[in-house]
Amino acid sequence: MTKQPKWLDNAVFYEIYPQSFNDTNSDGIGDIKGITEKLDYICELGCNAIWINPCFKSPFGDAGYDVEDYYTVAPRYGTNEDLVELFNEAHKRGMHVLLDLVPGHTAVTHKWFKESMKAERNEFTDRYVWTDSIWVEPDGMASIRGISDRDGSCAVNFFSHQPALNYGYYKPDPDKKWQQSMNDEGPRATLEALKDIMRFWLSAGADGFRVDMAGSLVKNDENGKGTIALWQNVREFLNKEFPYAAMVSEWGEPDKSIIGGFHMDFLLHFGPSHYNDLFRCEEPYFSKRGKGSAKEFVEAYKTNYAKTDGKGLICIPSGNHDMDRLARTLDTDEMRVAFAFLLTMPGAPFIYYGDEIGMRYVENLTSVEGGYGRTGSRSPMQWNKGLNAGFSSAKAEMLYVPLDSSKDRPDAESQSKDSTSLRSEVKGLISFRQKNPALQSRGEIEFLSSGYPLVYRRKGEGQSIMAVINPKDETTEIENVNGKIIYTVGHGASLENGKLIIKGSAAVFVEE
Template sequence: MKQWIKEAIIYEIYPISFYDSNGDGLGDFNGITQKIPYLVDLGVNTVWINPFYQSPFKDGGYDITDYYAVDGRFGSMQDCENMLQAFHKAGIRIIVDLVVGHTSDKHEWFKKSKQAKPHPQYKNWYIWTDCCFTPADRSMKGMSKRNGNYIVNYYAFQPALNYGFNEIKKGEESWQWHYTDERLKPLRDEIINIIRFWLKKGVDGFRVDLANSLVKADKNGEGVKWFWNVVIGEAKKINPDCCFLAEWGNPIKAAECGFDLDYLCHATQPYNELFRSDKGTNLTAWLERAGHSYFAKEGKGEFKNFLAYVTDIFKNSQGAYSIPTGFHDIIRIAEKKDVGVLKCIFAFILTFKCVPQIYYGDEIGIKHNYRVNKDGGYTRTGARTPMQWDNSLHRGFTTAKRAYLPTESAKNRSVESQKGDEKSLYNTVKTLIKLHTTYPQFSYGAELKMINDKYPLEFVRRANSEEIYIAINPTQRDYEIKQKAKTVLAQENVEIKEKTIKLKKYSFIVIKR
């Protein structure tokens, strides 16, 4: 694993919602470029940008019609290249989405594949049954002139690309091909060409959408392991320094497939138990399992399951994992949480053994908006509202009369309002990021020693024979710990005595030993 990945602080940008440079109500490349100084000042060193490829935007850009073109709503290819160059000039690396599990049904590949007489090049690039009357899971019937049904991943307009099957059903060999079948190689080569194209444009890595599900009927994961080791292996020949970040939620499996990094997501229950087990803090599918988050004012959660989970990763994985504050598919981290709890969450993510990942706007505590639905986002749309820069109309996101999505009315949740407040969430996050980038003890490669996995959370990070002690109390209760505070690097709501430290509600302390 490259050192830059171990030291990365990733900031996710949903491009249509970050900053509008031309007053049309939509965020764009030039808007992102203009806000690079903000990211430099905040202290992040890596940016993940959600899809900006040509798309009908029925699923937020995850329904692509051309992998080699940018969508006009964001600007031109030259604008994109200027943005990439500006990021590099500022010392920030760029990760972009690689969405190759499916395309839009408007993609030229699919149009040529669904014809009554399919184009020979694209005939087998999608998964088609051999007859329109052949039953198959997740198949769309009667949607084309071709005699067959096509398999989709999620929505009907997202036909699945054909990377083959691991387990082939008897009698269906005519359309279910083994993942190593040479007839699948042209599509695989095309994916490598897409990767090559964007690496040459200057991107530093890819966040891979649906990384674990490309090969079908692949219960043991051998198919997807084979596929990604081939593809990532070829990508590393093009640029040995590039990074592959998986959307998987299983860092051990992802590393076996060649991924450098995997982020914990809402499909990973130990992650939910940190921040998202309380009712109203997760997506609908998880609400019925509501319990108690560890980082919550009630102090009824448990850390032990998460600790066991990541300890297994440390022992058995050559890759790394990241902990996101949130991302574009889940309810905002600030929902139903006090600012004090949010500060404790950032203190944890930026000092614990992980690669920190910040979703745009979480550093100022933007809340979830349940009243909006755009571009196929449904519940997820509420996490994709515009970044809140100041207290002007549309919170400084756009000068247009109407913004892409509405912003919050709360004036204390903007960059402008928080920058001047030393005790704001923004300034706390900025301080912790500076700490993370200054001390090698916070690199992913540094050691972790747990002291207490109850309340308060206590652990030590060690590198170069030097230790840093961290204690975090995300609850409403007070705790007193026996610890001398010789060199305090950061603190929030603590009372320091000669031999003890009182951790008041929503508090943390970082001490160099």
């Protein structure tokens, strides 16, 4: 049985890309102390939980998703003691912290991989997915080979410097002796090593993990059955030792992840969710042009929602380090309406740092640490109008990623003082969500319309709220609406004699 941490019921997460958040030692790279320094800012916004992208020792070929040492904070970010202090300071403020766990692969510089490359057998020989011949590559996966005396090819995830850890094959091919079962010694040792890593950081004060590509661990995995069983094994361990540790999966299939023991699952920006139909396509649904469509998203969401047995534990982020910024396709008014949707859906919402002020995608940047097209979404947080937008006192050329050079770039300080700003709207919406149990993580949802406007009903703890989201720049009317308007975004609405009139580029919430 999965034990649900109570704090997830009203959690609103803030995702922090540590490299680009706040630099306190003037080296051009954000650090752990910089996050601690800004906890009050995050708290004042209304977010009560944080997800920190990988902050462990790494050669940074993939921005930290290529881990060299799971037990050590990367020196450029600080020390383990700095991270423990961050946990403590967050807890003092009633906040919780998730670390980013990367269980599927390591860096080629990890000591496990260095040992696995040796020709003679040792305890790490089977820690990774190796074939038994340099001339044989793993089916359906890229590989690295010819790099050591060991005769074999090693499967990789994503980049060629990310060797795949071995959790076994759900159905090993009997003609390929190198394909190990989940119960073989190597895969079992890998799983126990994963538990040890989790045990270490949970004991240090972490509140749980966001798990990178959680559904990809077991190979040749029929309908995810092997990976589900693996995570059920982890859940059993957590229930015994850390029953209140929160687990959020990057899986994209909530029916599988929740059965596996996760509390929540992300809708991914790729695959069948149609998430990008809303925000990032040629005609986004949230564009005021009104040429987009939410229909396929709604149908996919309803299907996934049903598969979670009505738990609704599906996280919809504003964006993340792998996506274009919202502001690349939406203007400020459109983002207001988009946030009205994001912050009133079931599951915990996730706000990517800077999205609350409408930070832009920085165009035409040279790739930084494996970012490639994603680099433009990883620019430094814009805190104020001072030197380097308040991110760092280093020389501009030392910054991890160049800043948005626009003279009118948004910043947190200015928007915090402006009651009409996007940040103030986001803050108001978070507060609105927290004051109304129907709008929180576990409240029910029923879609009433998937066109323009998007209409859905949220229910919870005896409360019922109808949400009417109208991105299109056109006034519309809805008949037979009963109740009172309790919150509006954008250009407003009126409700008289059962007729709701909502203006274009607006959202309205009616308590029924």
